[in-house]
Amino acid sequence: DTAVSQTPKYLVTQMGNDKSIKCEQNLGHDTMYWYKQDSKKFLKIMFSYNNKELIINETVPNRFSPKSPDKAHLNLHINSLELGDSAVYFCASSPLAGREQYFGPGTRLTVT
Amino acid sequence: QKEVEQDPGPLSVPEGAIVSLNCTYSNSAFQYFMWYRQYSRKGPELLMYTYSSGNKEDGRFTAQVDKSSKYISLFIRDSQPSDSATYLCAMSGNFNKFYFGSGTKLNVKP
Secondary structure, eight states: SSEEEEOOEEEOOOOTTOOOEEEOOOOOOEEEEEEOTTTOOOEEEEEEETTEEEEEOOOTTTTEEEEETTTEEEEEEEOOOGGGGOEEEEEEEETTTSSSOOOOOOOOEEEE | OOOOEEEOOEEEEEEEEEEEEEEOOOOTTTOEEEEEEOOOTOOOEEEEEEEEEEEEETTTEEEETTTTEEEEEEEEESSSGOOOEEEEEEOOOSOOEEEEEOOEEEEEOO
């Protein structure tokens, strides 16, 4: 059973489009995260939700909007995609805020 | 200054060698320390998780934390070609935010 899953795995789209990435965890964790990993492998946190409540909102353009319908799901919607948004986006979850995190397989977004 | 510093490598070793991977950090509030392994085009996989200072061993892996020096290490004994990956350190304090190193790329040659 996949612990943290993301869809889609690959996403190729044009500039200006709007797209969504979905994440689900079956670990029973309370906290979920979105990270962006650039071409140099640097992982940067974007958002964190604890039990459906937004608790971390880093300096991210407001074109990015997370949504947590329940504590097992955290989606990321991106409006007006730009070339610089091309990266791998990882979802993660942890049993408690600040504790060890478990990552999904990533969504490789390419904006052309 | 970055919160977490990690040598990007690449680090190339022969099979069977002992590998030492390190990170330094600046924030004395960090108390949870993690090491992740990331294979190419995969998500980071949690290897080791330690709280505060001390050592933790799991099979061929040993994690060390020296809070007085703000320095953490991951040792891999009897390294195997399958250990070839990028290793990321991560840490957090009494808050929800994690800080990651930029990763060290390890290549274990058969």
